[in-house]
Amino acid sequence: MTKRIEAKFKINRRLGVNLWGRGKSPLARGKETPPGQHGARRKKPSDFGTQLMAKQKLKGYYGNISEKQFRKLYDEAVRRRGDTSENLIGLLERRLDAVVYRMKMAVSPFQARQVINHGHIHVNGKRLNIASYQVKDGDIISVKQKSKDLAIILEAAQSPERDVPDYLEVDHKEMKGTFIRAPKLSDVPYPCQMEPNLVIEFYSR
The missing domain is CATH 1.10.1050.10 (Ribosomal protein S4/S9, N-terminal domain)
Known part of the structure; x- marks a missing residue:
C-alpha cells in the first residue's frame, strides 16, 4: 500500500x-x-x-x-x-481535477490530480496540466489519444462505485465529456x- x-x-x-x-x-x-x-x-x-x-x-x-x-x-x-x-x-466542482473525477476518468480526486499533472488530459483539444483550472460551461474534457488505454483510466471508467452526475455529459468509449453547468449542492453526489x-x-x- x-x-x-x-x-x-x-x-x-x-x-x-x-x-x-x-x-x-x-x-x-x-x-x-x-x-x-x-x-x-x-x-x-x-x-x-x-x-x-x-x-x-x-x-x-x-x-x-x-x-x-x-x-x-x-x-x-x-x-x-x-x-x-x-x-x-x-x-x-468547476476545478479540473473534480471534473475529471466526476467524469470517471480517475478513481479518486487524488488520482485525477495526478492524471492531469502528467499531461493525460486535454481541455478543448489542448493539453492542460493545472488541476485547479476552473472549467467553463461547454468546455470539452478529453483523455489524450495515447493515454486512452492506461489501466488506471480504464479502471475508473468501468468502476461501478459511482455514476456520472447529470451536469456532465460523458462518452466513455471516446473518453471525453462536456461540462454542462455548475451544479447546486443538491446535484452533487x-x-x-x-x-x-x-x-x-x-x-x-
Whole structure:
C-alpha cells in the first residue's frame, strides 16, 4: 500500500466519515477509530470545532486542497451574486481535477490530480496540466489519444462505485465529456453530508 493511499485513509479515519464512499476505506470495513495507536476519544465539538470539521471534510474531499486555494475559492464565492454556499460548491466542482473525477476518468480526486499533472488530459483539444483550472460551461474534457488505454483510466471508467452526475455529459468509449453547468449542492453526489454553510460561518467569524 502506498503512502498516498494510507494518507487518504487516514483522512477518512480522522474525520470519521467515508469521504469518497469507497469500499477500501477502513470505515467501510467497520474500523471507526481515529488514527493513532489506541484512537482518540471523540468529545462533543464546540461550534468552532463543528465548523472546522465541515471545512476539513470539504477540503479533504477535493483531494485535500491547500488552505490558500480553498480560501481563494471562498473569497470568490463571497464576491459573486447569490447564495455563497452554493457558489462555493459550484467553484469546487468547476476545478479540473473534480471534473475529471466526476467524469470517471480517475478513481479518486487524488488520482485525477495526478492524471492531469502528467499531461493525460486535454481541455478543448489542448493539453492542460493545472488541476485547479476552473472549467467553463461547454468546455470539452478529453483523455489524450495515447493515454486512452492506461489501466488506471480504464479502471475508473468501468468502476461501478459511482455514476456520472447529470451536469456532465460523458462518452466513455471516446473518453471525453462536456461540462454542462455548475451544479447546486443538491446535484452533487457526495457519499456523506457536506455542510458548506458551516464553512461560510467558519470564514465569517
